[in-house]
Amino acid sequence: MIENEVSVEANVSEANVKQSGRNDKDQYKVEQEPFYQQQKNEVALYEAAYRNRLPVMVKGPTGCGKSRFVEYMAWKLNKPLITVACNEDMTASDLVGRYLLEANGTRWLDGPLTTAARIGAICYLDEIVEARQDTTVVIHPLTDHRRTLPLDKKGELLHAHPDFQLVISYNPGYQTLMKDLKQSTKQRFTAFDFDYPDAALEAQIVAKETGMDAAVAAKLVKIGGVARSLKGHGLDEGISTRLLVYAATLIKDGVAPTDACRMALVRPITDDADIRETLDHAIDATFV
């Protein structure tokens, strides 16, 4: 069995079976324009990178809009996007592909990375540091001038489709000694450094994403700022833009702001009683 985290792969396989080897590109297309608020000039820079098929690395804390950015770019460039959420148990074969048993023998099944290289999609490996280091090295031949993927178990050398591009994301925040990218991996990518947008922009994002009025959005962002300045003092990570959007969604649904904030902003991020109390106080002091 395959882990549920790589469910994309399962879809690929079924598509493969039904259409006897023909890859269905369209299912990976991003149909609707995702909302993305440009912070600087990252859209233009990404387009330049894509024109030259340079691999891209997106760094930044959790929930700051990395995945949204990649999704938006895929939409803008009108290319299919295959996303793989990496995890510790993922092996090289989860990316590349494997043999499956069938009633009358075994059958090769392309992994998401192989599929992307075949059909010319943007392959997005989310939270790449979560994967083990021996797993991440399989992407190396795809990221330099060779642009090939050797499928050694199958005995095939796959040449990547001209549209193929590799994007990885990682969160330097909880990088420990154990979880860091090898230099040899890092130095194959061009990189974007993301961070939470400044307060005004973030309030605008929360407002636009949820249709919340600007004043409440600004208050939510303020509470987010409180938690972010506690990072390193008992919090590993501040409150993300994503959580702020959750809170705004709850408020929009009629939940009292103080309850919504406790539920969406505070309880998820910490079990530390002192921090919880401080954040609760910040909520009470902000929403009157």
Add this chain to the structure above:
Amino acid sequence: MTETAYQHPLMAAYWKQLDTRFPQIEAVFEDVMAEALAVLTAAGRDAYLEAARAVGKLGRGVEPMLAFMEEWPSTAKVVGETALPAVMALIQRMQKSPNGRAITPFLQTLAPVAKRLQSQEQLQHYLDVTLDFMERTTGSIHGHHTTFPSPGLPEFFAQAPNLLSQLTLAGLKNWVEYGIRNYGTHPERQKDYFSLQSADSRAVLQRERHGTLLVDVERKLDLYLRGLWQDSDYLVPYSTAFDEIRKPVPYYDKLGIRLPDVYDDTGEISGLDRYRATLAHIVGHRRWSEAQVADNWSPFQRMAVEFFEDCRIETLLIREYPGLRRLFLALHPRPVEDACDPQTTSCLRHRLAMLSRALLDPDHGYVDADLNDFVARFHAVMDKDESSTGEIAALALSYVAKTRRQSDQFARVHFDDTVVDYRDDNRQLWKFIEAGDEEEAFDEERKFEPGEEIHGLPPRHYPEWDYASQTYRPDWVSVYEALHPSGQASDIDRLLAKHSALAKQLKKMLDLLKPQDKVRIRYQEEGSELDLDVAIRSLIDFKGGATPDPRINMSHRTNGRDIAVMLLLDLSESLNEKAAGSDQTILELSQEAVSLLAWAIEKLGDPFAIAGFHSNTRHDVRYLHVKGYGEHWNDDVKARLAAMEAGYSTRMGAAMRHAAHYLGARKADKKLMLILTDGMPSDVDAHDERLLIEDARQAVKELDRDNIFTYCISLDPKADEYVGDIFGRQYTVVDHVERLPEKLPELFVALTK
């Protein structure tokens, strides 16, 4: 004298009933009677007079009677007149014991005590505590008639109102209990304790206080500053317990923010929120206030500027976090508009406090025209932007000029409801161009005599467990830490060479212990990789028509080893003894054993520290670092180990707590503290031998709570009698001390397998 003619016939009757000749009583009689008649019933009045008569006839002079007559009416008003028999009973007991002299202080503080206690039931508890105290501290010699009065009792009565303002009755009881237990046999120290002179007494008082202690919420406040205000500073407590007359006010300076050590809850505002209000106010000053030149302004003008500026920064704070308004208003006094009479009293403070309230509270309800005018002007200024200290000072000055009255100069100042206690003293708001303008020049530069240079680190204080009362003695033990002196590293190498055969054997065991990085887990239904052998077997089953085994995957697990170790060596005098059946001292054998163990752990790669300890009374527990976690098993460490010497006693609990403070800071899954000792915990100043055993046991419990596994290796053949009490089942007694060098590493290996 006794035939004084009272105007009123009833007064004369009462006087007769009292049956006394003291002229001092006569002088105050009419006044106290008037008060008594106002609060007492007829029966209560008779009982009062009767009791006063009895107190007067005790033969202890006028003092007790005077105290009783003055104190009882107000006491009865609070707790009810039915409490009288209980009070009289206690007086009788005191009279019959040698403590008769304590009757006067008892009666003198009765009214304030009753005021604190508020009910007859509580008062009864207080009397019980007192009686118990009296009986336990009244000494007798040889059990005969020569008995001594309790030394602490009069002091206790003198302190009682003050104590009860800070403690609950239960707290008082604990405080008294502590004093009796520790100083029961020492009259002078007992006096010091009960008059709140000794450090101990204050420390215990501090522990028993009610309210929110700064130390308990320090982290929360730190997070508050950091999180909500992006500010941080040292929070330094000052004591509020012992300054009766002039209560200190919060302030901040270069060295940190000074806050009271404890805040009681007021109304619905918790102590923690009071701290937050104070911190927010101080942050406001740090952000927005600018120091003003004070020389040209009068004290009144300065006071007005302070009030206005405080309100300005609070308005800005509320702008940032609107919820602060509720907090500030709950803590801000609400002066009543005509509480102050300008004909007789200086009302400036009152006017400013009202204004301050009105500036923050939209629903202030004051009608004064000037006040409302200035509130409007203040808001007009603030609505534009955040204004500045200078601009707001100008507004304050014009307010003073506008509302000025002749009576502001009066000496009698209206203070009620004008103190805003969460605000700081505004010392940072002023700068003086000319020094010494004031009558008293406090800020003269003083020369400091170069003091003695401090050697080593300052001591750390640890509590000690008192099993008799099941409480900690706060900050009881002082631990001094230092690096162990060095000797010859080659000595240790020689010892290791001597045990080379043993080392070889050990090495084999260690190889088995070393982490094998990847372990394969086979037969997994869900795994990371296909296990081909099993898969093919399953396939064959499948093709053969049998049910195939679905567990055809495998996965990997890293087999890590994450243990931090602390080896704590008892370096007490008894180590110098020769081990039974050997010509080496226990110290030498320990050195060998520790060397081997250190070598072994270094091979394994576990983080590892060694420290030794001994003690010479609770004031001098020495903790000597032999090897730190950052150091390798090198010549420096060996040299320190070689210089190991034995002396003094074994105060184990304090050393364990100190070692735990290092071990606890390690990031490791498992934390192991090994304690190598040759005898029971003891010290020259601990007469009760259970005391330090129980303390060590308590330390083990504390460590256990912090996820530190303690294990004792005892070299005392008689250790079975006590070591189990301390360590539960986590100990080994090594009977043949000469085999320690091989036993110790083996034990470690077994423990960490």
